[in-house]
Amino acid sequence: MSNPIGILLVNLGTPQAPTKQALRPYLREFLSDKRVIDYPRWLWYPILYGIILNVRPKKSAAAYAAIWTDKGSPLFVYSQNLAQKLQAQLDSTWQQPVKVVLAMRYGQPSIRMGLEELRDADVRRVLLLPMYPQYSVTTVGTIFDEVFDVLKSWEWLPEIRMVHEYYRHPLYGQAVADSIRAHWAEHGEPGEDGKLIYSMHGVPARYTRKGDPYEQQCKETTECLSAELGIG
Structure with missing residues (x-):
């Protein structure tokens, strides 16, 4: 074996x-x-x-x-x-x-x-x-x-x-989007004037200035999720 x-x-x-x-x-x-x-x-x-x-x-x-x-x-x-x-x-x-x-x-x-x-x-x-x-x-x-x-x-x-x-893997984006859709199905979508707020843990700005990519990757994550959900 x-x-x-x-x-x-x-x-x-x-x-x-x-x-x-x-x-x-x-x-x-x-x-x-x-x-x-x-x-x-x-x-x-x-x-x-x-x-x-x-x-x-x-x-x-x-x-x-x-x-x-x-x-x-x-x-x-x-x-x-x-x-x-x-x-x-x-x-x-x-x-x-x-x-x-x-x-x-x-x-x-x-x-x-x-x-x-x-x-x-x-x-x-x-x-x-x-x-x-x-x-x-x-x-x-x-x-x-x-x-x-x-x-x-x-x-x-x-x-x-x-x-x-x-965060860029398609299956990750699909899984998170599916959880959002499931919430909407149970509680209702936000509507035309509603907002979907993405909230993520932060790091001090000095880390970003020194090259930590986390902030940029979080921004890219929200873009990928918005695209998956079909919202602008």
Whole structure:
């Protein structure tokens, strides 16, 4: 039997529980990432450790508690469901064995844990698929960093193919457009004078000035979706 192909799906991450105690280490890991906060450490760490980590965990815990489900964090639950469905789809359509593993950039299951699972399955080739349609150094870039930071200390080094972005893939545009159409079918279309507002997570303008393509790719995403929906 041939070695399985590994697919490492990576999402942002989530705390283990909607509590102040769980939020503090999660936020510490997230906000200590130099790709996310690029200020000098001598300037940023006093703010992070002196103010943010003493104030924000309690506030964030309340926000997480409002959306937490019986199965856990919505982000983890939905990501795990997606990974399981992808595994089932590939098992039924591919002749070569495939191993789909979910990891999180921050929190658990960590990228290290995901790579360990692929290594233990004797995977020789890995498709690294961040779950972000557009590329930003603050999201996809830091995932790539972490993967190779882990691998550089190991003897096991698989062949890796990295997906930078997929916002222009026709199937992505169709899927998002279909979800909008489904909403319209249930709640009604906005009408001739109505507006469809695209809202996406932002990054500081300085990242864009330094070459991060995220803002431009978001603009292109809205253009592609508008074309798919047939609106100007």
